[in-house]
Amino acid sequence: xxxxxxxxxxxxxxxxxxxxxxxxxxxxxxxxxxxxxxxxxxxxxxxxxxxxxxxxxxxxxxxxxxxxxxxxxxxxxxxxxxxxxxxxxxxxxxxxxxxxxxxxxxxxxxxxxxxxxxxxxxxxxxxxxxxxxxxxxxxxxxxxxxxxxxxxxxxxxxxxxxxxxxxxxxxxxxxxxxxxxxxxxxxxxxxxxxxxxxxxxxxxxxxxxxxxxxxxxxxxxxxxxxxxxxxxxxxxxxxxxxxxxxxxxxxxxxxxxxxxxxxxxxxxxxxxxxxxxxxxxxxxx
Amino acid sequence: xxxxxxxxxxxxxxxxxxxxxxxxxxxxxxxxxxxxxxxxxxxxxxxxxxxxxxxxxxxxxxxxxxxxxxxxxxxxxxxxxxxxxxxxxxxxxxxxxxxxxxxxxxxxxxxxxxxxxxxxxxxxxxxxxxxxxxxxxxxxxxxxxxxxxxxxxxxxxxxxxxxxxxxxxxxxxxxxxxxxxxxxxxxxxxxxxxxxxxxxxxxxxxxxxxxxxxxxxxxxxxxxxxxxxxxxxxxxxxxxxxxxxxxxxxxxxxxxxxxxxxxxxxxxxxxxxxxxxxxxxxxxxxxxxxxxxxxxxxxxxxxxxxxxxxxxxxxxxxxxxxxxxxxxxxxxxxxxxxxxxxxxxxxxxxxxxxxxxxxxxxxxxxxxxxxxxxxxxxxxxxxxxxxxxxxxxxxxxxxxxxxxxxxxxxxxxxxxxxxxxxxxxxxxxxxxxxxxxxxxxxxxxxxxxxxxxxxxxxxxxxxxxxxxxxxxxxxxxxxxxxxxxxxxxxxxxxxxxxxxxxxxxxxxxxxxxxxxxxxxxxxxxxxxxxxxxxxxxxxxxxxxxxxxxxxxxxxxxxxxxxxxxxxxxxxxxxxxxxxxxxxxxxxxxxxxxxxxxx
Numbered sequence: 001x002x003x004x005x006x007x008x009x010x011x012x013x014x015x016x017x018x019x020x021x022x023x024x025x026x027x028x029x030x031x032x033x034x035x036x037x038x039x040x041x042x043x044x045x046x047x048x049x050x051x052x053x054x055x056x057x058x059x060x061x062x063x064x065x066x067x068x069x070x071x072x073x074x075x076x077x078x079x080x081x082x083x084x085x086x087x088x089x090x091x092x093x094x095x096x097x098x099x100x101x102x103x104x105x106x107x108x109x110x111x112x113x114x115x116x117x118x119x120x121x122x123x124x125x126x127x128x129x130x131x132x133x134x135x136x137x138x139x140x141x142x143x144x145x146x147x148x149x150x151x152x153x154x155x156x157x158x159x160x161x162x163x164x165x166x167x168x169x170x171x172x173x174x175x176x177x178x179x180x181x182x183x184x185x186x187x188x189x190x191x192x193x194x195x196x197x198x199x200x201x202x203x204x205x206x207x208x209x210x211x212x213x214x215x216x217x218x219x220x221x222x223x224x225x226x227x228x229x230x231x232x233x234x235x236x237x238x239x240x241x242x243x244x245x246x247x248x249x250x251x252x253x254x255x256x257x258x259x260x261x262x263x264x265x266x267x268x269x270x271x272x273x274x275x276x277x278x279x280x281x282x283x284x285x
Numbered sequence: 286x287x288x289x290x291x292x293x294x295x296x297x298x299x300x301x302x303x304x305x306x307x308x309x310x311x312x313x314x315x316x317x318x319x320x321x322x323x324x325x326x327x328x329x330x331x332x333x334x335x336x337x338x339x340x341x342x343x344x345x346x347x348x349x350x351x352x353x354x355x356x357x358x359x360x361x362x363x364x365x366x367x368x369x370x371x372x373x374x375x376x377x378x379x380x381x382x383x384x385x386x387x388x389x390x391x392x393x394x395x396x397x398x399x400x401x402x403x404x405x406x407x408x409x410x411x412x413x414x415x416x417x418x419x420x421x422x423x424x425x426x427x428x429x430x431x432x433x434x435x436x437x438x439x440x441x442x443x444x445x446x447x448x449x450x451x452x453x454x455x456x457x458x459x460x461x462x463x464x465x466x467x468x469x470x471x472x473x474x475x476x477x478x479x480x481x482x483x484x485x486x487x488x489x490x491x492x493x494x495x496x497x498x499x500x501x502x503x504x505x506x507x508x509x510x511x512x513x514x515x516x517x518x519x520x521x522x523x524x525x526x527x528x529x530x531x532x533x534x535x536x537x538x539x540x541x542x543x544x545x546x547x548x549x550x551x552x553x554x555x556x557x558x559x560x561x562x563x564x565x566x567x568x569x570x571x572x573x574x575x576x577x578x579x580x581x582x583x584x585x586x587x588x589x590x591x592x593x594x595x596x597x598x599x600x601x602x603x604x605x606x607x608x609x610x611x612x613x614x615x616x617x618x619x620x621x622x623x624x625x626x627x628x629x630x631x632x633x634x635x636x637x638x639x640x641x642x643x644x645x646x647x648x649x650x651x652x653x654x655x656x657x658x659x660x661x662x663x664x665x666x667x668x669x670x671x672x673x674x675x676x677x678x679x680x681x682x683x684x685x686x687x688x689x690x691x692x693x694x695x696x697x698x699x700x701x702x703x704x705x706x707x708x709x710x711x712x713x714x715x716x717x718x719x720x721x722x723x724x725x726x727x728x729x730x731x732x733x734x735x736x737x738x739x740x741x742x743x744x745x746x747x748x749x750x751x752x753x754x755x756x757x758x759x760x761x762x763x764x765x766x767x768x769x770x771x772x773x774x775x776x777x778x779x780x781x782x783x784x785x786x787x788x789x790x791x792x793x794x795x796x797x798x799x800x801x802x803x804x805x806x807x808x809x810x811x812x813x814x815x816x817x818x819x820x821x822x823x824x825x826x827x828x829x830x831x832x833x834x835x836x837x838x839x840x841x842x843x844x845x846x847x848x849x850x851x852x853x854x855x856x857x858x859x860x861x862x863x864x865x866x867x868x869x870x871x872x873x874x875x876x877x878x879x880x881x882x883x
Contacts, residue, residue, distance in 0.1 A: 033412040033416075080588075081588070084592050085591070085592070091595070092355065092411040092412070093591050093595055095355050095357075095411055095412055095415050096355070096357075096544070096548075096587060096588075096591045097588055097591045097592060099357065099415075099587075100541075100584045100585070100587035100588035100591065101584075101588060103537070103541060103580065103581075103583075103584035103587075104581055104584040104585055104588070107578075107580045107581035107584060108581065110580075111577060111578070111581070213419070213422075213423050213537065214423060216416075216419065217416065217419060217420040217423050220416050220420075221420075224413060224416070253431070254427065254431040255427075255428050255431045255432055258424045258427045258428060258431075259424065259428065261424075262420055262421065262424045265417070265420065266401070266404065266405055266417065269405050269408070269409055269413060269417070270404060270405060270408055273408045273409050273413070
């Protein structure tokens with residue numbers, strides 16, 4: 001039982017962490033939290049099952065297609081729901097526009113794919129126990145994403161430009177950085193990370209439209225606790241959340257697990273609104 | 286003479302406005318009362334659902350439309366109310382309850398849940414809060430699925446059947462109708478009271494709301510309790526209407542429907558969201574082929590509203606505020622009216638700052654400041670940009686806590702970090718950039734300033750009891766007086782965001798006067814005014830101080846300062862460069878070379 005708590009917990013936690021990173025990448029580029037993060041995770045599983053099981057494509061082709069779809073959806077999100085409301089960001093209309101867009105996609109999924117959970121194919125039919133693909137694939141995806149983002153931010157020019165925009169978008173624009181293009185690129189990147197999260201975790205979470213709401217919330221919890229924009233916080237928070245949830249599920253039951261996570265979320269935010277590792281807010285008068 | 290001219294236009298407008306508003310409500314009410322004559326039970330069920338949804342939306346409208354809190358997961362209140370009422374009636378958790386008692390219990394559970402979900406809104410804004418309500422909705426559904434012994438899990442549980450007089454059929458119809466009417470009446474009462482104006486002020490001008498003494502946490506908690514209770518009651522009715530409830534019945538789609546109804550109807554309106562709820566409930570019923578697309582269409586509609594008409598239909602139909610205003614308006618303050626507004630007293634009060642120091646990071650914004658504001662005197666505060674003038678004002682009004690030093694009122698120290706408590710000491714202020722509720726009328730904006738003088742509680746306002754009506758009457762009269770005093774009474778009924786910049790400055794002074802301030806702090810009131818307006822402003826400020834109010838005037842216009850101040854302090858880099866009478870300052874060598882430059 002201990003083994004399954006840890007392995008399930010870490011696997012699900014890695015998916016939460018990736019969704020958290022998806023939130024962060026979009027937030028860094030635009031100061032916008034987007035409800036499309038959970039949608040991307042949900043679609044990663046559904047589209048993976050569609051391409052590989054239904055269409056019979058090879059797994060690697062399926063993965064590439066899923067990532068491409070994620071990138072396209074990310075760009076559409078930016079153009080349709082974020083850019084038009086950025087001018088008046090203090091009205092927080094993005095909360096509603098991104099939510100509306102995510103719901104539209106979720107509904108299309110419900111109509112074309114169905115509202116029932118469907119199985120996700122087993123891609124690599126070797127290994128059991130710890131070595132089962134459903135456990136290590138999300139962890140691997142998470143590790144690859146973290147390393148990839150680090151390399152991108154530290155070693156490449158475009159990565160540094162991302163950081164510049166995240167740090168101070170006015171100054172970055174004054175330096176001549178193409179802010180709009182970089183924002184679109186960030187959303188495309190976020191789209192791929194979100195879709196990868198769903199794809200890698202789908203053998204556990206299944207190809208299911210209902211994952212959207214669950215991933216939206218449980219993917220946001222690590223971001224809120226770890227401080228917005230902090231990928232390290234998202235990974236640590238996500239893994240901890242996954243293990244805690246599985247442990248509570250096994251030991252005391254699902255009701256307690258759900259209520260406990262929510263209670264911790266509210267209490268931490270009330271005590272430290274900026275997150276456990278975040279910086280405090282600026283002046284307003 | 287002054288009274289009559291001052292109140293006539295506004296009274297006429299509000300009488301007309303009241304009638305306009307009432308006609309629609311009366312029509313809706315008559316239609317609702319007569320609907321059973323159609324004897325069509327299908328239409329009856331649709332109408333019942335619309336009423337039930339409205340009971341919830343009416344409360345949510347205060348949270349979303351008035352207070353501006355994006356509570357997207359409010360469907361959870363419906364779920365909780367429904368399961369509480371159903372489970373208590375069925376007796377799965379306790380001895381079976383009487384259905385009416387169980388319905389009340391549903392309301393209580395909803396109120397508590399509303400408070401729990403609402404708490405984070407006191408510290409968090411927007412997305413975090415939106416996510417909290419969404420997470421709560423997700424968790425309530427998960428618990429409903431998992432707690433099989435009480436909720437029946439995925440199989441569900443039967444809803445309550447209410448006995449006579451509200452038994453199933455038209456009896457239950459009238460039950461829903463009455464509760465919907467009650468919800469409308471109560472929310473309308475709140476919206477038109479000082480609490481409703483305070484909610485809107487928190488939404489659009491939070492800092493000014495605090496300076497007017499509005500305690501955001503207390504007010505929001507009352508509203509969340511109220512909206513939660515309405516949601517819970519709506520849930521209890523819903524479970525009876527459905528006759529059998531499963532977790533699937535409470536999809537997120539319903540939350541979206543509530544939200545669109547409120548947004549389409551327009552923030553700060555009650556009729557609009559009510560009509561929106563009715564239309565959105567009825568629409569899918571008459572477009573059967575669209576049923577599986579309804580959520581998609583709702584979501585698309587939400588996206589379109591947000592992107593195209595964020596102000597809602599109410600904004601589009603607001604013809605009253607399209608009428609052009611007079612082009613060349615003049616602000617003519619009448620300081621002779623001040624006496625009626627301020628209670629003149631000869632008591633002497635002093636605010637004394639001693640050795641105040643405040644740092645922002647490594648920047649010393651204020652560095653050992655001494656300053657006194659005394660009743661009946663105008664204290665000027667001048668200095669170059671960044672010398673700490675506004676920061677000083679923010680320390681006095683409680684926004685910043687200094688690192689060291691003392692702030693005393695008549696020898697007792699004032700607490701820091703709680704700006705909403707300053708109004709109780711009758712310390713009022715204006716802002717460098719006017720803080721206003723753009724969508725509210727000038728009169729309403731000014732009335733916000735008198736919020737602390739109201740005596741009726743939130744509950745009294747909800748039920749429109751006499752004390753609340755008396756509050757409203759007094760606030761209305763005082764606000765008209767204040768507007769007449771600053772010379773804006775002709776604009777009382779105009780939306781505040783249509784005013785010119787100079788008019789907004791005088792409006793802020795009127796709002797501050799509503800507090801009957803012992804101390805009034807003005808942050809660059811002359812910025813953007815014409816020379817003639819500055820002259821009038823000067824004599825108004827002088828007159829205010831003669832009524833016994835201590836004035837702190839932060840300004841760049843040296844002429845105005847030297848004209849009306851009794852005492853002037855010059856700041857430079859957070860330190861006092863010089864202090865004295867205007868004549869002493871005018872001839873102060875360092876001041877002249879550093880600042881006046883003459």
